[in-house]
Amino acid sequence: MDRLPILSIMTWAPFASALVIMFFARRRPLLVRWTSVAGTGVSLVASIWVYWTYDRVRAGFQFQEEFSLVPSLGISYLAAVDGISALMALLTSIIIFAGVFASWTTKQRSQEFYALLLVLVTGVYGVFVTLDLFVLFLFYEIAVLPMYLLIGIWGSSGDVRPQGIFGWAMGRTGVGTKEYAAMKLTLYLLFGSAFILVGVLALFVATGSRTFSFLELQQMRFDPALQSWVFLAFYVGFGILAGIWPLHTWSPDGHASAPTAVSMLHAGVLMKLGAYGVVRVGMGLLPDAAVDWAWLVGTIGCINIVYGALSAMAQTDLKYVIAYSSVSHMGVVMLGAATLTPNGLNGSVFQMFAHGIMTGLFFALVGLVYEKAHSREIFKMSGFGTMMPGIATAFTIGGLSSLGLPATAGFVAEFLTFLGAWTSDYRWWLFPAVIGAFLTSVYVLRVAGQIFWGPKSADPHFQDLADAQGPEWAALGILVFVLVLFGVAPSIAIGPVDTATGPLLRRLIGQ
Amino acid sequence: MMAGDGTLALAALLLHATAFLVLAIAAPLRRLGRPAAYVSILCAAGSLAAAVLSWRAHTGEAISRLVWTWLPSEGQTLATVGVLADADSTVMLTLVALVALLVQVYSLGYLSDERAPSLGRYYAYQSLFAFSMMGLVLAPNFVQLFICWELVGLCSYLLIGFWYERPAAARAALKAFWITKTGDVGLLIGIVLIWRHTGTFDLTEMRVLAGNGAIPLAGLSVMTFCIYLGAVGKSAQFPLHIWLPDAMEGPTPVSALIHAATMVTAGVYLLHRTDWLFALTPDVLAIVVWVGAFTALLSAVLACVQNDIKRVLAYSTISQLSYMMAAIGAGFSGAGFLHLLTHGVFKALLFLGAGAIIHAVHSNDLPDMGRLARRMPQTAIVFTVGALSLAGLPLFAGFLSKEEILGAVLAGGFAAPFAMLVLVAFLTAFYMFRVVFLAFFAAPPAGHAGAAAASGAPHVADASHHASHGAAAHEPHEPPSSMLLPLWVLALLSVATGVFFTVVHPEPEFESPAWLMPVGVGSAVAGILLAWATYQRRAIDAASLAAAFGPIYRGALARFWIDAVFERAYRLALLGFSRLVGWIDRYLVDGVLNVLSAWTVQAGDDLRTMQTGRVQDYVYGIAVGLLVLLLWVQFN
């Protein structure tokens, strides 16, 4: 072997540590945690290494590894990264590394918890680095399925208040319980993956030659009618995971019920899988359809932005606010991609990254607040800033990034998307996008102000709450640092991404 | 030449950034309080020296520009960061550096009771603010300008809410952020639009295009109007002026720096900086004049009825900003910019003076003061200097710049706004000297508690913070030297610039009629006299004076209901609408889904009775299935 299979190391290191945890760390919680840190640390180092050594001049797919799995069907393990997937892998590493620290205090069945989490992460890495559609689909399922157990076992249930016109139905389905959330999320995502599978198989059949390789499929120019419906299938399939309206409702329930690290990983990375799928597979393989359907993708993106922000404003549960803000921000991602402009697409990818970090930060913080105050009811909490200044500061920074304040990563992403929107064929997209950013500032700061700033609460439950401590600082510190670093020096991220979006767009809209 | 290439300006900028980074990262240092303050002040002093040198190096037409790529796109540079140092930006830089340094020194005394970690946090915010403001001033392009624009807004939010345990402060911080953000939405849209229109963010390149007539005029008005919206929010123009009075919940030095001298003038500075662009759209400029004149009048009227000394100054700031806006709208942005500079000096002086008073009497309310001149003569002197400057009397700082503005608006052909501004000049002198007389010279009213309550103006501000230290009953006294020193520096500067401009009249860009100066000075003197007669001599009864302006007086007490309208819009329109959307999401979008799944569950319940659990029933089923299958195969 002439060089290290770095992508495979990155992908499988968490899986290996999951195995170690399952077989060698029974009833040794500290060993479980340090094994997880080691496994994700290896991935983190590998992804940073990949990111730094990625050759920006040469661009294209690099670090390629390939071996055949099922030759008769042309299925092979084909891993390679371009600028976009390198950034996404980096995001995954950062989030999971922080997530391991953020769930340090998990008490119940921590061995299985960490093992499942790490398996899930392997799936996520796999989706980002693999270029064989069949294997990509397998990894996608690996990334989705452990979620059911993670939420169903370690999740938390909220108050169930079924009422209103469909109250009977909500009572019947058990709205608010963690089992409901886990089931809803899983069903939604599997529903989506059915569409994806159909799309992948349709392309496989349409090529005539036996291959699932993205690189080879990319050379094809499929029939426009086929492209059209396959693109829609991919859009719906991956889009569900990206939380497109009106198929987003799994996200608030799922994120609210999930344990901290799972929420972080899910909102931070898994939703990006959806957007990444639309961009990589949908737009990458079906250029004509991507152009034809841009109006739909972008318009739904706009709906997501405004609708998500307004819904977030209406929530009283902290986790729901964050979850709906994810819906809103994923709208920016989809909108940026739909603009089909270099800036918009750069903004879209950057927003995936920025939103991943910031929503990871948010969920880590919500988890901490919940752990200390045992409440997620925004309007019952007040004045926590004096007791937990560190958490308050981190939350405010996350909030500022969320509303697109400059010097945080959120601004760069939104700004690029705005530029893209105004140079696209549908200029009016700019306005919902900007309004969404404004609405975000209203609900985020309102929540931050209510919980952390203002007079100290008189409630006896909320006295003498501790600030974050020990490993929790590691999680917060990493995420805040990244958020600010990429906001101040966005070219770190935009540089490699730009080398990948350019060729993609040239395929889409021609020279 | 070292100083001429922008390096010094950059150094001024980076010194504050260094201070901020040190304080932000080195948490133990920050928590020490005073040492953190010294670090910050040291950097601020260095920054001032660099700024002054840079200013001296950029007189006349000298321009230097340093840029680095910030954001790439398609292998090219999309946006840059750097510094653009020229005569305007370096003099503004000097103003910022000066006021920032003085305020930081002043804060040492003013916040001496603050807990050490809070003090460290305060200085970190101060450094961040100074850095961002300088970045804004030196911005070579719209992107950096917007970035810093937002950052100063952030610092304003953080510093207004510095005493965040107080609900009023927390609320005011939010209000300030949201209202200015409303304007920023316009600015951002404007920047995006103008980028598409001209193909660049860079001010220098855009100016060249504008000079060549290479910017198409179609649609340009919309863009400049959007940019102007940003200025409306930041520089507190009607109807987005409502945040500034509430911003007085912050510590007084903050009000002096951010909400008087520097940040709020960013909008004016922006319009001045891009006056060549606005010159292409006279229709927008007309809006600027009219809104400016109207806001000036509105806020001057409001200033007359305030009992909170800081609110008087806040409304006066709005009024003066509108003055500058009017001049820029009339097409003579130089006049507005000059007023910006002089106003920065004397309004900082007034705020810091007011801070000294509050520090001494532990109250913001005028009725709690009176005859303070005996106890604190130095403060009385410098405050009066500030008031005279604001009134625009000769030999004081505001004199020339105010005349210039009046002349500019007249020369621009705006007669009605001109008349409004003259009225404002009168009102300005009146309300300012109302404060001077009530605070320093007149006897305090007998039952002043009742008077304060009757005024109806909210008067919760940092006085209550000071009062909380339990020293409410002690005698007012002169502030410590760390506070007096900045006051004297600013007072001397006010007089010095005033004398300088009275003697050395600069070449005006326009012809002013000879009667202009007597009218301007006359209205100011009339205002002072009316204040003297009413509040010092009590020859005119203040209550009957108020009664003479019945509806206006009552309207002014209610702040002309503008705040209430915004409050309603927020509560009913925004929150109400969001609840509607939230309901739709939960009960329609998700509800339909739940109905579907409830049906599925129900169907399962109904169908499961088919499962008898008896093995032979299943065999029977299999056999029947086999039968059907065979039938289908054979007879199809």
Place this chain on the structure above:
Amino acid sequence: MSADVLAFWFLAIVLVGSALAVVLTKNLFHAVLWLALALTGTAGVFLLLDAEFLAAVQLLLYAGGIVTIVVFAIVVTERLVGERLSQTSRRIGGGAVVAGGVLALLLNAMRGQPFPAARPEMAGDLTRLIGETVLTRFVLPFELLAVLMLAALMGAIYFARPDE
């Protein structure tokens, strides 16, 4: 030739008759004995098909083994329950219709198919052939079969072990 036909018919009548008796007789013990007869009849059919070895296996394992086990089971359960196990049937009509329908359709499917009427000559000894095939081509399944039977044996013992 005709001996073959005669033997076939004889075996067929025995087989069908005893099978019917298995499913219709009331007495469970008798049913088992009828099953033994049916299995023996099947062994006869194997003989007719030249599969002597299979016929032997059939007699040994089936007729010998299974019948013994079943009888044993009946005895055990009867002893436990303390009464004779008789068995009744239900849904006889429906069952008959379905089973008859399946039979009719199966026969209908076979009708007119070109089944060979003559047997090809098998070279050499069939038993030897079976043995060779089992130990060469199917050696792996054969070994697995051994494992399976061991597992079944252990499973059966485990299930039927006496209560502790």
Place this chain on the structure above:
Amino acid sequence: MGLQAYLTLAAVVFCIGLFGVMTRRNTIGILLGIELMLNSVNINLVAFARYSGDVTGMVFTLFTICITVAEAAVGLALVILLFRVRRTVTADHLDLLKG
């Protein structure tokens, strides 16, 4: 005798076994039915093998017989176990899987 005769015979036995499985109430009776059905399959296998001249079918029959014996042993053990736990050998009473 042609192949068809054997197949017909096997089909008849198969259907009789099926009938038994469907109608017997006693679990042991059901097992007997199953044995009949398996037996008929064996007849088919051997007949096909013989008429096609390929010994594989017979090998399979060998396997089937062995597996059937294993199945019968386990099945009867289960019956005994069930009987011990539930005190019944009537299949209708064993409906824990009832929906």
